[in-house]
Amino acid sequence: MTLHSPKISDASGRPVIRQLDxxxxxxxxxxxxxxxxxxxxxxxxxxxxxxxxxxxxxxxxxxxxxxxxxxxxxxxxxxxxxxxxxxxxxxxxxxxxxxxxxxxxxxxxxxxxxxxxxxxxxxxxxxxxxxxxxxxxxxxxxxxxxxxxxxxxxxxxxxxxxxxxxxxxxxxxxxxxxxxxxxxxxxxxxxxxxxxxxxxxxxxxxxxxxxxxxDPEPGDLFDALHRRLTRLLGADFTANAMVIDAERDGLKLVGYAALPTYSRGSSTQQYLFVNGRPVSDRLLYGALRAAYFDVLSRDRHPAAVLNLIVDPERVDVNVHPAKAEVRFREPDAARSLIITAIRTALTGAGHRASTTVASETLAAFRPQGMPERPRQQSLAEAFALQAPASQTPAPYAPFTAPTPATNGFAEAPVARVAMPEPAPTEPAPSHPLGAARAQLHENWIIAQTGDGIVIVDQHAAHERLVYERLKAQMAEKGIARQPLLIPEIVTLSPTDAALLLSAAPALAEAGLVIEPFGGGAIALTETPAILGAVNGEALLRDILDELADGGHSGLTRARIDAVLSRMACHGSVRSGRQMRPEEMNALLREMEITPNSGQCNHGRPTWVELKLHDIERLFGRR
Incomplete structure (x- = not known):
């Protein structure tokens, strides 16, 4: 159907240019x-x-x-x-x-x-x-x-x-x-x-x-912003946020970014500013996502409030009448600063995990519909009976840092360990993750701290440790490889085989050597030594999925790290594996000194801490 407006035509039907009022x-x-x-x-x-x-x-x-x-x-x-x-x-x-x-x-x-x-x-x-x-x-x-x-x-x-x-x-x-x-x-x-x-x-x-x-918030920028964000986003956000204060190439980034374990199901808690102006810029949101890419799964979103301060002459805010979009003269510098600043803060956070994980754990323990009961006096208190003083945790036995061949764990399953006898005469350890006391269902390590307990997911924790080791080795001198005595042959479709072979040089840098074996077959000849014995076919198929998700056959640094993450999953201690006390303590000590060990490669927490007063409240003792 043809639309015709007489307001823009003369008697002959010719369009006429008019000045609008x-x-x-x-x-x-x-x-x-x-x-x-x-x-x-x-x-x-x-x-x-x-x-x-x-x-x-x-x-x-x-x-x-x-x-x-x-x-x-x-x-x-x-x-x-x-x-x-x-x-x-x-x-x-x-x-x-x-x-x-x-x-x-x-x-x-x-x-x-x-x-x-x-x-x-x-x-x-x-x-x-x-x-x-x-x-x-x-x-x-x-x-x-x-x-x-x-x-x-x-x-x-x-x-x-x-x-x-x-x-x-x-x-x-x-x-x-x-x-x-x-x-x-x-x-x-x-x-x-x-x-x-x-x-x-x-x-x-x-x-x-x-x-x-x-009300107007007093104090310097970070103090005022911290109080304002507590009012607007809640105390949980500020309690689990890292201070961001970085400067490079004439750009400055300030604000707060939350721990990965405080991730959200949507991007509603992402607030980005340029020179104090709220913006919705794809470049900045993409940089924020990239900064968290190896500590969050694809369906989770980081929470952050960040202000990028830049010379006004290096950014154009006159892009759209709503002024919500900006254009940078050096977009790569802005993106690099955001990624570097947040990753540096994440590394500095070490094994720290969100405090909300503990509250969610306590809520899971409490039966549905059961309100918190007021503290009741026990029979012992009623008769003025004093319970024995709590014993201090046993000191840690000396341990040697694990070698790449053993990863700090026994190669063969051992019998279930018995709880070691505590030594009350020695001082309590000061390690944040405490002393290992037991292993439950061959998956959860229970550690005792000075004022509570820590529950560790052994597979998720070791996966993060192996991943960080792989990244460190690759950055320093390349990942050490071990040749397979008998190459493992994996049969794939011709398309999948071509995709894997196109990434062969980058995979070799990551310690994984593959060769064509005719048709759609791939020969796996070398694997990273740190992984020990792995299921080659399962590993290659996982890496293939990662390459397909990337949408291209080339491997950027982000794709290489994603492949390393998949490899770490295959090289970590599995659920159902029984561990000795020295193995569990070795894992806890390495977690305390490893960056990002508070969450696995997918953003899930690797450990939960429950304070004694929280546990006592579960039983109505407080």
Whole structure:
């Protein structure tokens, strides 16, 4: 079907070029800048921040569709400034001489006139030492300024958003969804400016309901941001987050990134900023994902709040009217800084794991629907009987660092170990992961610490240790290989065999040597010595899956590490393996000095710590 509009044609049907009037221009601009009520809130709050406000209050009604009011204590505007503020491309943020030196949130001069063209806008403002003034704009019709009453700052009130373009109202979501979007905007801007106070309230027929109240946070950047994030994301995030403070090549990255074991099922807890501006940039999100790639599985997402500080001349924020996208002059430098800074922090975290793992473990122990009971007095307490003092854990027997051939574990299964007798006369050990006391179901190591117990997943922990050894060997001098006395022949499809052979040089660097054996057959001739005896066919098929997931036959560094991770899984101690006390203690000591040992290669925790008071609470003793 052919659409024809008489508005752009003359009598002969020839298209005619016309100059749009100012009202139509503003409504077109509003379609780019003001997508929904949350977009209007973002523009108005950013204006308040640019005005130097220390406290900002946001009120809305019906999800922002009928009312949005933003009040600030910033520098304000004079009666002469108000008409200019509602004129397109009029701004106090830049002079137009250099669009690459932008140091403010706003700079396009489109937000206020766009809002006035699609809604009923009233601005009341006062500059210190002058009288307050007010101006209104209804559907693009501008009124003259008039005197008003206001102590300081600016109040912007927007009513009946999109009343001048009612078709846009049909594309809005429910009031609740729009209100949630407004909350998310305020939350992001509050993270960007922790020293500014924010108040968010919902107005209804019952009155005003406070949704969010954040006081200005004192202290330096990290202290203020830590307290602000605790309020916004919860104490669990800040308790399990690593401080990020790195600088390289004129770029600086600051903020907090969570431990891998605090991962999320979606990317909703990823907040990225460039010079304090909230952005949704694929390059930055991709770099964040890459930084966690070998400590998280593909279906888990890291949590982080990061601000990339860069010279404004090295980043272009004038890419999109919403200013949510940026373009870097040196994108590789920005990506490299994010990856390096986070991986360095992860390495420094060592065997640390999320504190939420312990609380989830305790919740699993507690029967469903069973509330925590108040502490009850025991019979022993009632009769003033004193239980024997708890014995201190036995000291660790001296052990020798495991060699690559044995990996620190016996090659053949041994009988179940008996618990060693404690030695109360000797001091308790200070090792974070404690002393091994038992092995349960040939999979879980139980260790005793000074104030609780630690439960270790032996396979997951050893998998991480082997993986880190492989990476270290490869970085230093290449992975030591051991030739197979009889090459293992693996039959694959011709396509799969070709994919594996195309990666043969990189696999050789990783200690795995393969050769064609005719047709779709592959001969495995050498394996990494650190893995010991492995199932060659299962290992090659796992690596094949990793190569197929990568979408290409070439092996980048990330793909090599992913292959090493698969190899580590095959070379680690398996579930069902019985271990001697010295083996378990050797594993614990190596975990304490190995980077990233708090989680396996897939982001699952390798150990859980339960404090004595938590265990006592399970039994109603506290």
């Amino acid at each position: 100012e009202a139509a221009i503003n409504r077109i601009a509003a379609g780019e800048v003001v997508e929904r009520p949350a977009s209007a809130v973002k523009e108005l709050v950013e204006n308040a921040l640019d005005a130097g406000a220390s406290r900002i209050s946001v009120d809305y009604a019906d999800g922002g569709k009928t009312l949005i009011r933003v009040t600030d204590d910033g520098c304000g505007m004079t009666a002469e400034d108000l008409p200019l503020a509602l004129t397109r491309h009029a701004t106090s943020k830049i002079d137009g001489s250099d669009l690459l030196d932008i140091r403010s949130f706003g700079f396009r001069g489109e937000a206020l006139p766009s809002l006035g063209s699609v809604g009923r806008l009233v601005i009341t403002s006062r500059v210190q030492g002058q009288e307050a003034a007010q101006i209104s704009c209804d559907g693009g019709r501008l009124a003259a300024p008039r005197p008003a009453a206001l102590s300081r700052g600016t109040v912007v009130e927007l009513r009946d958003l999109f009343h001048a373009t009612p078709a846009r109202l049909k594309f809005l979501r429910t009031d609740r969804a729009e209100a949630q979007a407004i909350h998310e905007v305020i939350k992001r801007l509050a993270m960007a400016e922790p020293t500014v106070g924010f108040t968010l309230s919902e107005i209804s027929v019952e009155g005003a309901r406070s949704i969010l109240r954040l």
